[in-house]
Amino acid sequence: MELLRAEGLERPDRVRSGRQGREVVLDGRSLVNFGSNDYLGYAGDVRLTKAASRAACAEGFGAGASPLVSGHSQAHAALEAAVAHLLDVEAALVFPSGFAANTATIPALVGPGDCVASDARNHASIIDGCRLSRADVRVYPHRDMLALETLLAESRAERKLIVTDTLFSMDGTLAPLADLCAVAHRHGAILMVDEAHATGVFGARGSGLVEAASCASGVHVRVGTFSKALGAAGGFVAGSSHLIHWLRHTARAWIFSTAHPPAVAAAGTKAIELLAAEPHRRCELLATAAAFRDDLTRQGIPLHGAAAHIVPVVAGRAEAAVALAGRLAAAGMFVPAIRPPSVPDGRSLVRASVAWHHTPNDLERLAAVLLQARS
Numbered sequence: 591m592e593l594l595r596a597e598g599l600e601r602p603d604r605v606r607s608g609r610q611g612r613e614v615v616l617d618g619r620s621l622v623n624f625g626s627n628d629y630l631g632y633a634g635d636v637r638l639t640k641a642a643s644r645a646a647c648a649e650g651f652g653a654g655a656s657p658l659v660s661g662h663s664q665a666h667a668a669l670e671a672a673v674a675h676l677l678d679v680e681a682a683l684v685f686p687s688g689f690a691a692n693t694a695t696i697p698a699l700v701g702p703g704d705c706v707a708s709d710a711r712n713h714a715s716i717i718d719g720c721r722l723s724r725a726d727v728r729v730y731p732h733r734d735m736l737a738l739e740t741l742l743a744e745s746r747a748e749r750k751l752i753v754t755d756t757l758f759s760m761d762g763t764l765a766p767l768a769d770l771c772a773v774a775h776r777h778g779a780i781l782m783v784d785e786a787h788a789t790g791v792f793g794a795r796g797s798g799l800v801e802a803a804s805c806a807s808g809v810h811v812r813v814g815t816f817s818k819a820l821g822a823a824g825g826f827v828a829g830s831s832h833l834i835h836w837l838r839h840t841a842r843a844w845i846f847s848t849a850h851p852p853a854v855a856a857a858g859t860k861a862i863e864l865l866a867a868e869p870h871r872r873c874e875l876l877a878t879a880a881a882f883r884d885d886l887t888r889q890g891i892p893l894h895g896a897a898a899h900i901v902p903v904v905a906g907r908a909e910a911a912v913a914l915a916g917r918l919a920a921a922g923m924f925v926p927a928i929r930p931p932s933v934p935d936g937r938s939l940v941r942a943s944v945a946w947h948h949t950p951n952d953l954e955r956l957a958a959v960l961l962q963a964r965s
């Protein structure tokens with residue numbers, strides 16, 4: 591702890607009161623909220639609460655068992671059907687979290703003697719899934735298709751897996767999906783993508799960047815979460831019925847963990863229903879985020895390739911990011927400082943998560959304070 595403290599890496603013990611929304615109350619202080627993944631404003635939506643409470647009244651609160659025993663309820667089955675329909679795939683499997691989905695799925699697909707190629711900026715749950723697989727893990731530089739191609743060509747493994755976030759959670763950058771599909775095809779590799787921050791936001795139906803890039807046929811395994819834009823909780827894996835059947839027999843975090851509460855599953859199903867009924871939310875969010883990024887770029891703030899609603903502003907050292915977040919908080923805005931191990935050393939940042947409920951004035955104020963703080 592002393593070392594962490596000395597490096598400016600000690601974490602605050604922040605307590606939120608009330609619900610997520612445009613404003614958030616942290617440690618008793620109300621701030622404009624740029625620090626949640628509630629991109630479409632559904633986390634505090636009473637329609638999710640009502641759906642959850644109906645399911646809790648019908649099925650009770652706890653799932654009571656792991657899915658293969660007796661924990662897999664009608665609410666979970668309905669959610670899996672809704673995910674498969676949204677993504678237009680044969681089947682889906684619901685996990686207690688997106689983290690569990692990744693750590694369970696990668697070791698179910700590859701093992702010792704196989705090769706996994708993983709983007710350097712992938713989420714911690716992918717990194718841990720790779721480690722758990724005990725496969726030969728090769729990390730390629732962020733979005734570097736040439737390096738990926740080279741490492742796959744050099745690998746003698748019979749089974750190869752490429753795994754990547756589609757929207758990188760700390761950088762706001764997008765994976766080159768069409769290129770990844772082509773590389774996977776050329777090398778006979780399985781392509782697994784994690785849409786955690788893209789689910790609900792991208793694509794005409796809101797299923798994610800795979801849909802937006804029209805490359806569903808080249809992607810074999812699609813992971814997503816209900817815990818971000820969908821405002822609920824839990825993760826999913828979607829793909830062929832063969833894949834899902836295999837995971838039911840091999841995905842340890844699914845087999846050996848209590849199913850998440852049916853009420854939570856029902857909230858996820860309601861959110862998917864809302865995606866179809868309220869497409870304007872994702873369109874408005876993407877337009878607002880694009881205008882905000884343009885504004886920052888015009889003012890000379892480098893975005894390092896950020897291309898979505900996650901907008902990081904790099905501060906450098908951990909202390910500098912904390913100081914910048916402090917200045918933003920003093921101006922009434924919660925923009926969290928992100929430090930190692932979430933980002934590499936020397937690349938600490940403040941991360942603004944733009945959401946549907948932000949007003950143009952919120953974003954103008956944020957841009958003005960960022961500009962002032964950097965000058």
Ligand SMILES: Cc1ncc(COP(=O)(O)O)c(C=O)c1O
Pocket residue numbers: 687688689690692713715755759784786787815816817823824825
């Ligand atoms: C890319 C990515 N995958 C998975 C997860 C984990 O999802 P969950 O919060 O549902 O466990 C996150 C969470 O931040 C993420 O950013």
